Amino acid sequence: MNTLAPVPDGGDESLMKLAVREALAAQEHGDVPVGAVLVREGRVLARGHNTRDLLGDPSGHAEMNALRLGAQRAGSWRLDGCELFVTLEPCPMCAGAVVAARIDRLVFGAFDPKAGACGTLYNIPEDPRLNHRTRVVRGVLAEECAEPLARFFGERRDGGGGGGI
């Protein structure tokens, strides 16, 4: 794990590529391929991928894992000044966690028409009624982010697995 590695050149797209790499790590153990990267002051503070099935943890989404690990490393639940990059639009739980952790900026790749809570079904991070607002950037490398998900669910259907997130 490239802890506190300098952020690669190329801005949001380079960081989203790191998140895609994390998504592939989830797929290796049979979890829905979603990945996240948490950045502070030009450094990667934490990475996370979906471990819901691996660990039997309902809160084991990529974003939650990156936020928890980042908070551990930062020594505080307040992640002011941080940006979170995630391959799939966060669900209500993860969008709420982004606000709870006081993240400055959220960048996501693929939209989630079924559970997206950052512009699709809800827009929790930018809700002016909550006590913190996180700016949201949408659709960065959307196709590259969606591709492992399409392949994962396609294979499960072909194998008779069925499913959904």
Next chain:
Amino acid sequence: MNTLAPVPDGGDESLMKLAVREALAAQEHGDVPVGAVLVREGRVLARGHNTRDLLGDPSGHAEMNALRLGAQRAGSWRLDGCELFVTLEPCPMCAGAVVAARIDRLVFGAFDPKAGACGTLYNIPEDPRLNHRTRVVRGVLAEECAEPLARFFGERRDGGGGGGI
């Protein structure tokens, strides 16, 4: 911790009293006093209280802690057939986690006008667009649940602490 203890007689109110006791445990280490109890098939599967400040975990809300511990004990992220009792209306993160864990029924005490996501600002558990619906019962022992919160924030104000959840 009374793991797998039989549920006391008296229905929702008795279980909410257990959740209030958990809330007081949070207060003992200076965290906002919120408590939760997870029940399955007439047994207490897990309890949790707020550990956000104690552990520096942005996801350390009472509900999240009870859900994670319950899933560990059940050996699965799917908590079908479970009911969650919590002293304060869940925020978006926790309301989303209730849905993600496939909880059957959520019972809360005090309403949260600032961040409540189970009827106040949002109604995430009962949103028909999501892939699971959790029934919500509101306002059980609301005053008893709100009292430790009022006292906690009152003392912080008196001591010049300020704050908010």
